[in-house]
Amino acid sequence: MTNEKTRPYFHEVDEKHLFDLLNHNSDWLWEVDAQGRYTWVSGVVTELLGYPPDYVLGRTPFDFMPPEEAERVGLAFTEIVTAKRAFSGLVNRNRRIDGTIVVLETSGIPLFDDQGNLSGYRGIDRNISTLGERVLQLETIYDTTPVALCMIDLNGRIVMSNKAMTRLLASAGSGDVADYFPDVMPECWQQFLQDFVAADNSVDIPGREVMFCERYYYTQPVPVYDATDNVIGLSVTWVDITARRLAEQKLASANQVLQQFAQLDHLTGLFNRRHMDEFLLNEIALALEQGLPLSICLADIDFFKNFNDNQGHQSGDDCLRAVTKALVSASLRPEDNISRYGGEEFLVILPRTDINGALLVAERLRASVTALNIPHVSSPTGFLTISIGVATLYDAKARFGEQPLHSIASELIYQADTALYKAKKQGRNQVVSGTE
Structure with a gap:
């Protein structure tokens, strides 16, 4: 049976041990309020960014990012806050006190007050500088390629899309990446449902031509699997072939005329x-x-x-x-x-x-x-x-x-x-x- 007199001692030891864990590991823990301002940070921030915790408090994560990066990550975080959802794997560049760049992977969960209102986020940053630059480069390539790319989950949610895909969706008055695909392109969704079945049966998914908002696209769906080889979505490439199709139509018309002349x-x-x-x-x-x-x-x-x-x-x-x-x-x-x-x-x-x-x-x-x-x-x-x-x-x-x-x-x-x-x-x- 535990002695009542020993409980404060163990409480103090546990609390000290907890703070040691928070302030002396490779991951930086933090909390922000609803406006994104840091309200608490662990001491690891000094190792990662070179700033003491007191300097970081009251500032936002975007204050430590290059301007373009702050704009990019800010847009992503705004969408997260609007949805009041948890997030993970948000890769971002941060500028240290000495001007060098450190790449962090950020994850967090929403915090709510007693009335159910969003009061902030609690999360963790991990230094992935060795791999992070390559990840960011790939993300940049993904986002800036002129070919429209997106990932669709089993429920038809567009969970990822690049700028070209956003423009494609915007042509139908639908520019939000969280759009429900069956509502945006119901005919294509019926085809993608067949593709999910084909992927589950290990059958190759063929590419196909589709027409959307008076433009022609060649689509190539590729199944996306989780760690246990279950299909969780489709990665779809959309290549605009409108110019080619119009050229083919003109050529077909010209051939028809030539055929008529030949007859x-x-x-x-x-x-x-x-x-x-x-x-x-x-x-x-x-x-x-x-x-x-x-x-x-x-x-x-x-x-x-x-x-x-x-x-x-x-x-x-x-x-x-x-x-x-x-x-x-x-x-x-x-x-x-x-x-x-x-x-x-x-x-x-x-x-x-x-x-x-x-x-x-x-x-x-x-x-x-x-x-x-x-x-x-x-x-x-x-x-x-x-x-x-x-x-x-x-x-x-x-x-x-x-x-x-x-x-x-x-x-x-x-x-x-x-x-x-x-x-x-x-x-x-x-x-x-x-x-x-």
């Missing part, structure tokens, strides 16, 4: 022979699949060489344009295709059209050109006319079997060309069918 005849604006070949093969494939007829009309301007020689090449070009306009205006369907087959020849492809329908279309085409009433002194009629050969593909599968599509196309065009030859031999300015 069109420069003189008439009709599809050219190359595009006609592709279109005809596709329509033959559909006709084989659906068992429907397919017709073509091969038209040729009568005595065009004589017209060109007598009137000149410019007039010949104008004539081709006028004929093109007449053919296009001959009430063709949207699915029909008209192309310049070569020279003064035109090919019209009529999907799902039998021979009777094709002959009616051919007559409209011929009449449209005749209605132009273009003078042609070398023609027996005295004006410009066209001759047309018509061919129709029926029951292609039974007739051609497994024959290649290009062979079927060649046969169909041959029939139309043969019919065109008959039309010319029979006096021109007429329509002849080449289908048996």
